[in-house]
Amino acid sequence: MPRRTRSTATDLPEVGPWARDKLDRLRSYLSAYTTILSKQAWAKTVYIDAFAAAGRAALRATEPDEQAKLPIVDDAQALLDGSPRVALDIEPPFNQYVFIEQSPARLALLRELEREYAGRRQIRVHEGDCNEYLTKHVAALGLKKKGWRGVVxxxxxxMQVPWSTIEALAKTGALEVFINFPLGMAIQRLLKTSASFNEAERRKLDTYFGDPNWFDVVYQRQNADMFGEVKTTKGKDAARKLLGWYRARLKRHFGHVSPGYLVKNSVGGDLYYLLFAGPNSTGAKIASHVLGGGIRV
Ligand SMILES: C[S@@+](CC[C@H](N)C(=O)[O-])C[C@H]1O[C@@H](n2cnc3c(N)ncnc32)[C@H](O)[C@@H]1O
Incomplete structure (x- = not known):
């Protein structure tokens, strides 16, 4: 629940009002997850926030009345609980929380959070690149055999989540993922109408998708003209096709995938899709319900 308080927000990330939509859906899913898993005596649960940020964010009032709509605790700054706090406040709680972040200022705030919840929640804060930590460390823990189940x-x-990370998490057989798929922002910016890519751009897309076939999903080669020149154009509905293709790949690796839930900004622009993928059909049913209220693809 966002509040208005006097706290200074200089080190906090700024988010638009739409971040609430994302966090509400995450909260609904996590709450259903721990409710179900807490009834399984054999299971221990972990929540891993790979891009944890600071635990709280300053709410940017891009909609004129946005701040005015919030309940006033003190004055000045509207704050929104970020994903770490959302997860920490879930009842029943997870057995373990892991927060990964690479910004030193945000890490300091996460360590304050660790102190605030000491004795009530089991928290581990990791400094550094989450992809390295997830693929090298978490993936090698043998979570499934040890009775651990979790959400990342x-x-x-x-585009900071390469396919190699997704693949490593799927292989654990114990972890589900909630993914921000930045189709409306980072990905579309790279996928130009002209299909002209320099080497760095192409490498970035190959690494992100883990398969060079993204090109054929997005672009169509037309028949050669009378001079033998082949034109390549961006296909109609390229974004929707790319999302479908990415979802199919998630399904192949995890077993289950949700529909894409489109998060838009306050002027109706596409930002990103939220997606769930996991090894468990019950989890997938719940996630599909939680993420099914937006645009289904
Ligand atoms: C969009 S914010 C996360 C917001 C957070 N999930 C929330 O809802 O409160 C992304 C965060 O990831 C951090 N970050 C970026 N790349 C990272 C990486 N490779 N490993 C760990 N953290 C990273 C950034 O410093 C930033 O704080």
Whole structure:
């Protein structure tokens, strides 16, 4: 629940009002997850926030009345609980929380959060690149055999989740992922109408998708003209096709995938899709319900 308080927000990330939509859906899913898993005596649960940020964010009032709509605790700054706090406040709680972040200022705030919840929640804060930590460390823990099950929230600003990370998490057989798929922002910016890519751009897309076939999903080669020149154009509905293709790949690796839930900004622009993928059909049913209220693809 966002509040208006006097706290200074200089080190906090700024988010638009639409972040609430994302966090409400995450909260609904996590709450159903721990309710179900807490009834399984054999299971221990972990929540991994791979792009944890600071635990709280300053709410940017891009909609004129947005701040005015919030209940006033003190004055000045409207704050929104970020994904770490959302997860920490879930009842019943997870057995373990892991928050990964690479910004030193935000890490300091996460360590304050660790102190605030000491004795009530089991928290581990990890400094550094989440992809390295997830693929090298978490993937090698043998979670499934040890009775651990968990949710990994992958909420980057852009294309910072390479396919190799997704693949490593799927292989654990114990982890589900909630992914911010930045189709409206970072990905579309790279997929130009002209299909002209420099090497770095192409490498970035190959790494993100883990398969060079994204090109054929997005672009169509037309028949050669009388001079033998082949034109390549961006296909109609390229974004929808790319989302479908990415979802199919998630399904192949995890077993289950949800529909894409489109998060828009306050002027109706597409930002990103939220997606769930996991090894369990019950989890997938719940996630599909939680993420099914937006645009289904
Ligand atoms: C969109 S914010 C996350 C917001 C957070 N999930 C929330 O809802 O409160 C992304 C965060 O990821 C951090 N970050 C970016 N790349 C990272 C990486 N490779 N490993 C760990 N953290 C990273 C950034 O510093 C930033 O704080």
């Amino acid at each position: 929230f992958l909420d980057p600003y852009g």
